[in-house]
Amino acid sequence: MKGRGWLTAAIVAGVLYWSALGTGFSLPELSENLPAIGEFFRKLFPSDGKPWPTDALPEITKRLIETFRIAISASLFGSLLALPLPLIASRTLAGKTLYTFGRAVLNLVRSVPDLVLATLLAASFGIGPMAGFLALLVFSFGVVGKLLCDSVETIDPGPMEAIAAAGGTRFQQAFCAVFPQVGPDFLAYTLYSFEINVRAASVLGVVGAGGIGMVLQSSLSLMKYTQVGLVILITFGVVFLIDSFSTWLRGRLV
Amino acid sequence: MRAWRVFYTLLVVALVGWSLGGIQNSAPPNTKEIGEIIRQMFFPPKLSYLPDVLTGIRESIQIAALGTAIAAVLALPFGVLAARNLARLAALPFVGKLLLNAIRTFPEILLAIAFIKSVGPGPFAGVLAIAIHSIGMIGKLYAERIETVDKGALEALAATGASQLEIFRNGIVPEVLPDFLSFALYRFDLNVRSASVLGLVGAGGVGTLLQIQRLGGNWPEIGVIVIAIVVTVLLVDFFSAKLRAKLA
Amino acid sequence: MSDAVRVGEPLVVFKDVGVTYPNGHQALKNVSLSFAPGEFVAVVGLSGAGKSTLIRCINRLVTPTTGSLQVNGVELVGLDDAGLRRVRSRVGMIFQNYNLVRRKSVLKNVLDGRLAHLPTWKTLLGLYPKEDIALAKASLARVGISEKESVRADQLSGGQQQRVAIARALSQQPMILLADEPVASLDPPTAHQVMRDLRNLAREENLLTLINLHFIDMAQEYADRVIGLRAGELVYDGPAKGMEEADFERIYNRKIRPDDLRGAVE
Numbered sequence: 001m002k003g004r005g006w007l008t009a010a011i012v013a014g015v016l017y018w019s020a021l022g023t024g025f026s027l028p029e030l031s032e033n034l035p036a037i038g039e040f041f042r043k044l045f046p047s048d049g050k051p052w053p054t055d056a057l058p059e060i061t062k063r064l065i066e067t068f069r070i071a072i073s074a075s076l077f078g079s080l081l082a083l084p085l086p087l088i089a090s091r092t093l094a095g096k097t098l099y100t101f102g103r104a105v106l107n108l109v110r111s112v113p114d115l116v117l118a119t120l121l122a123a124s125f126g127i128g129p130m131a132g133f134l135a136l137l138v139f140s141f142g143v144v145g146k147l148l149c150d151s152v153e154t155i156d157p158g159p160m161e162a163i164a165a166a167g168g169t170r171f172q173q174a175f176c177a178v179f180p181q182v183g184p185d186f187l188a189y190t191l192y193s194f195e196i197n198v199r200a201a202s203v204l205g206v207v208g209a210g211g212i213g214m215v216l217q218s219s220l221s222l223m224k225y226t227q228v229g230l231v232i233l234i235t236f237g238v239v240f241l242i243d244s245f246s247t248w249l250r251g252r253l254v
Numbered sequence: 255m256r257a258w259r260v261f262y263t264l265l266v267v268a269l270v271g272w273s274l275g276g277i278q279n280s281a282p283p284n285t286k287e288i289g290e291i292i293r294q295m296f297f298p299p300k301l302s303y304l305p306d307v308l309t310g311i312r313e314s315i316q317i318a319a320l321g322t323a324i325a326a327v328l329a330l331p332f333g334v335l336a337a338r339n340l341a342r343l344a345a346l347p348f349v350g351k352l353l354l355n356a357i358r359t360f361p362e363i364l365l366a367i368a369f370i371k372s373v374g375p376g377p378f379a380g381v382l383a384i385a386i387h388s389i390g391m392i393g394k395l396y397a398e399r400i401e402t403v404d405k406g407a408l409e410a411l412a413a414t415g416a417s418q419l420e421i422f423r424n425g426i427v428p429e430v431l432p433d434f435l436s437f438a439l440y441r442f443d444l445n446v447r448s449a450s451v452l453g454l455v456g457a458g459g460v461g462t463l464l465q466i467q468r469l470g471g472n473w474p475e476i477g478v479i480v481i482a483i484v485v486t487v488l489l490v491d492f493f494s495a496k497l498r499a500k501l502a
Numbered sequence: 503m504s505d506a507v508r509v510g511e512p513l514v515v516f517k518d519v520g521v522t523y524p525n526g527h528q529a530l531k532n533v534s535l536s537f538a539p540g541e542f543v544a545v546v547g548l549s550g551a552g553k554s555t556l557i558r559c560i561n562r563l564v565t566p567t568t569g570s571l572q573v574n575g576v577e578l579v580g581l582d583d584a585g586l587r588r589v590r591s592r593v594g595m596i597f598q599n600y601n602l603v604r605r606k607s608v609l610k611n612v613l614d615g616r617l618a619h620l621p622t623w624k625t626l627l628g629l630y631p632k633e634d635i636a637l638a639k640a641s642l643a644r645v646g647i648s649e650k651e652s653v654r655a656d657q658l659s660g661g662q663q664q665r666v667a668i669a670r671a672l673s674q675q676p677m678i679l680l681a682d683e684p685v686a687s688l689d690p691p692t693a694h695q696v697m698r699d700l701r702n703l704a705r706e707e708n709l710l711t712l713i714n715l716h717f718i719d720m721a722q723e724y725a726d727r728v729i730g731l732r733a734g735e736l737v738y739d740g741p742a743k744g745m746e747e748a749d750f751e752r753i754y755n756r757k758i759r760p761d762d763l764r765g766a767v768e
Contacts, residue, residue: 167618
């Protein structure tokens with residue numbers, strides 16, 4: 001046991017050394033760069049008693065609202081689309097072959113990072129919130145689908161048997177015995193995907209997929225750093241509030 | 255009861271209607287073109303580009319590994335601070351958890367942009383962004399794990415006259431260490447995914463290639479990049495789950 | 503299957519029925535039995551003797567691997583899905599753990615008994631015909647818990663939940679009622695109440711009723727006929743009255759012990 005512990009430590013150290021070489025990361029390098037980092041963060045705040053650039057507020061508000069519209073509709077539609085997934089990707093409701101296939105598709109969908117998808121969609125659909133909406137929709141579909149299927153696999157199978165015994169079809173078993181049992185779970189997962197989507201939607205703009213990130217990107221390229229600071233502060237504050245509220249709501253659901 | 259249900263339903267419907275209204279692009283999508291794009295990306299995949307992509311993937315994994323390791327260490331004091339059963343002051347865990355939540359909520363892409371603007375583009379900025387962002391989640395998991403440590407065992411140690419530090423070293427660390435490693439491994443899993451997109455803003459890794467090819471509209475190259483990212487994420491997912499099952 | 507019970511014919515006929523599970527376990531061996539409408543039958547035996555398998559064959563929740571099984575003249579072995587659902591729609595079943603959807607209201611649970619008559623799209627929208635709702639309410643009234651119809655099932659006691667389950671079976675307008683250890687999770691007074699209710703319903707509706715029971719004294723008290731199973735084999739088939747000590751010992755393969763008896767209510 002002791003020997004294996006040392007071996008693990010040695011392997012981890014080796015991987016980290018290899019990584020440090022590959023990324024050019026080192027502690028001296030870091031300490032050398034610390035002042036520059038501090039300097040950048042100082043630039044985000046107005047200095048010499050100058051005010052915040054409030055003239056950007058209308059644009060910020062507009063894009064912030066767009067961010068939430070993207071997050072809300074993507075979470076809701078993605079979750080709704082995921083609702084029938086247990087029929088093909090849960091052991092409870094799907095046969096063995098269908099189950100294997102369904103889970104494989106679900107895993108594949110979930111393995112594409114949302115920003116990669118947003119990038120591709122923005123390149124094919126054009127700049128704007130549509131790309132962001134579709135990317136996050138796919139994300140919600142994947143995450144809610146997986147969690148829902150896991151949930152369905154832990155339900156009490158008794159009511160399904162009762163409905164089967166009364167002559168109900170497989171679909172009726174799913175709809176009348178399985179879904180009522182996972183209802184609160186489904187709502188909680190939808191909220192959970194919404195939390196992640198709000199965060200994701202706030203940065204989609206950096207690849208041109210709409211939302212507050214668009215303002216951030218343009219402020220950055222124009223080097224209006226106090227405007228960047230303002231955008232970050234407002235975004236972060238609102239995202240934090242929504243996240244906390246949604247987490248609280250989820251706690252009450254389950 | 256029924257009235258509330260109707261109210262909630264109407265609320266949700268109104269919210270969806272309003273949200274969807276905001277999602278308009280200037281130009282409608284051209285489905286013909288999208289089909290052509292998909293054909294160019296995957297049929298057949300441009301394998302001659304694969305060696306370049308693998309270099310990028312390697313860099314992404316290195317960024318994720320180093321970033322996770324730094325976060326796993328930096329998260330330790332936060333975890334201890336935020337654990338309710340170790341706190342001397344009742345307010346400390348609350349502040350600690352709030353802080354961790356704040357870090358967790360701050361998108362890592364924004365951190366990456368900030369570090370790029372201060373230290374210049376490249377994997378160095380990526381490592382920093384991942385390291386800072388990951389503290390939030392790892393720290394929270396640490397704190398929650400410490401809170402489940404058996405109180406009786408700690409009291410027994412205290413009864414032998416052990417100091418606070420000795421209690422921590424002998425009562426807590428051995429019990430939580432495997433789980434801490436498991437948390438770090440789980441976060442590494444997520445970070446490989448993150449590190450593959452950080453390059454879109456210039457923070458190194460395979461995303462850098464994606465950004466370059468995207469601007470050039472080179473769909474065959476983009477196709478290979480996407481395949482490589484998906485395969486990498488699936489593989490890391492698989493092995494990380496296997497390893498974590500061993501740790502448990 | 504014609505929907506009416508055929509007069510003068512047996513309702514259920516087992517002919518050399520055997521069940522072997524995929525893991526190789528032989529749960530029933532060459533069982534031949536026949537049941538007439540209105541009979542009230544208790545199936546007894548040790549756990550693992552094949553009681554559950556026997557009654558689950560009748561609605562083919564378990565499919566016989568050999569032999570033939572007819573319900574009201576319809577052969578169940580090899581029957582297609584639609585035909586099977588048609589048979590099941592007239593065979594009510596109640597379970598040890600009630601098998602209610604705990605988060606649904608009592609009335610919605612009872613309405614599940616009508617699903618075989620509801621097309622898919624109506625199921626999706628929850629559009630039950632007026633007659634079905636009336637039938638469900640009447641079923642609830644018959645088991646004496648009408649006042650609970652809009653209460654969530656998980657708010658009820660075990661005895662009440664089992665009554666809801668009986669109402670669900672009744673709303674199927676069954677010709678056969680199957681009960682798999684219906685009183686095993688209930689306390690003795692409630693258990694006796696449920697058994698009395700089942701017997702009264704069976705008499706009023708002329709239902710063929712098959713009940714798996716662990717306790718032989720309850721079987722003797724309520725049933726007209728007792729089926730004894732041991733290790734998947736039929737070892738007793740006769741009237742409940744006049745069973746001898748030796749009959750029980752043949753079924754249980756040992757002397758009767760106090761824990762084989764539920765005990766009287768008073």
